[in-house]
Amino acid sequence: MTRWNVTRERGPEWGGWWRDDAIGPPHDRSSGARWPLLGLLFLLPIIIPAVRSAAHPNTSVVHAVLGPVLLAAYAGCYLFFPQVVFRRPSIRAKLVFCTGMLALGWVAMLVLHEGSVYVLLYAMAVIAFGLPPGWTLILDGSSLVALLVVVERHVGVDGSPSDVGTLLGITSAMFAVGRLLHTVRSLRAAQDEIATLAVTAERERLARDLHDILGHSLTTITVKAGLARRILESAQDTERASTEIHEVESLARSALSDVRATVSEYREVSLSAELVGARAALRAAEIEADLPHAVDNVLPDLQQTFGYVLREAVTNVLRHSGAKHVKVRLGRTWLDIEDDGAGAPGGVSGNGLRGLTERLDQIGGTLRAEPRAGGGFLVRAEVRPALEAAS
Structure with missing residues (x-):
């Protein structure tokens, strides 16, 4: 331990003798x-x-x-x-x-x-x-x-000297009581601060989860409703239009159920289920999708987080990119979503990407969302090798 570190460690201790x-x-x-x-x-x-x-x-x-x-x-x-x-x-x-x-x-x-x-x-x-x-x-x-x-x-x-000794004893007792009372008050203040931070963290979690759930579900509903409207207007395939409307109804019910589960903190995101949902949403938007058929090669502890990443990335493709082709690749500790679109307007990072960054930070991972050199956009989620080794 260096002398500088010793000084820093002792500074607050001695400072507390004189500071209030x-x-x-x-x-x-x-x-x-x-x-x-x-x-x-x-x-x-x-x-x-x-x-x-x-x-x-x-x-x-x-x-x-x-x-x-x-x-x-x-x-x-x-x-x-x-x-x-x-x-x-x-x-x-x-x-x-x-x-x-x-x-x-x-x-x-x-x-x-x-x-x-x-x-x-x-x-x-x-x-x-x-x-x-x-x-x-x-x-x-x-x-x-x-x-x-x-x-x-x-x-x-x-x-008498014994009276002075009595004063010493009483004063020492008052000093001990005062320090104890101050310590109790400090602990209560710390508990109040922890409670405030816990409430703030819960609000952030709820806002993040609702954004991830409703953002994807409502985008998919909008795409499918638009597809059904175009089919009905062209009067080409009323049976397909009816199928799309039924799927819109099913998505709306599923979104409502997800919102209720999220508020109760019982909702679990599945990467395999998100792949199925992404395939249906991209198909409804007439975007060619190159998606994996299995998620067995992804660490189980990372599948829920990667499910959120996939959901948000596909939602952004449907909203902003104007892409015609999307490719998803999975690895043991990484996930890539590529498209040939333009990405978000002006390269703006919205609440969804910020929420994903927070989720990955909690497990020691990183998120990159950037244009590709040859055109298009890339979203890559990856954890550090230390987590992979520990797993």
Whole structure:
């Protein structure tokens, strides 16, 4: 493994420590209304002592006013932090919010009379819950170290080293819960994306199959109906015209059945059946057909795909080419359809050929549709030798 590859592999891992790649929990109206009430209950352990401290006779006027104001601002940050953390703003906005809340917590803890170290728990929990791991370690880690120093030196803070250890444990638990919640949300988002892709793929499959089925069937019906009309107008062979009309009716019923089966995903295309249908359609269009009489030399796994290719190629011959002769050749892993016509107008590749290309891509094959050097048009479907060897 090269050094460049190692760098690429480690880049996303370390980048996730500083970037905000996580997906927060859903923030609907009901959860937004419930959280302030629940958060207010969590804040009671610091609100009640603050009120008592402000009413204490020994508390100065400045501390009696400034303490509650700071605590109110700090509590407001805690009550409305989901609006910032879970609405997916930039990492810079989250960092500014969390740093400001932590600073408010420090000032409120030092200003309050007998301020407890647990005042900082709320800011540290928000940071552990809402920021990437790198920023969490810096902000919460530095706060814990500073708290330990302040407690050891007894600088106007109510607490002990064991209290700092408790803060460490609670903050670590919140960090783990936050990472777990973000992971769950990421998995749900991935599942939603997979479901969306599955729906899109199913729509593409249905559109492709309906195009292949109706395109060929309706083209053949049109050709046969036109032939029957010409026979009736010339009054030459009414019996043949009646036969063609019966075949049109049969094709229409078959097309309806195929559409129903395709919608139910039960329809199977047979290469041998497509050869029979191609022979009848080309005969009705008065196009000379040189077709194989058997498909035994084609790999069984490829016969359904080659059936789709044959169907679409013959449909294009009937629609666009103006050909008088069509030749089909089959091999173990290839299929050729040649005609002496002009191909699609302007060499345009329609939805049918694009659909065939997608089908062949799924089995590792390729499709070529191009004019022949000596005139006419060639459609060639072929799989790579690796598939043949594996089979």
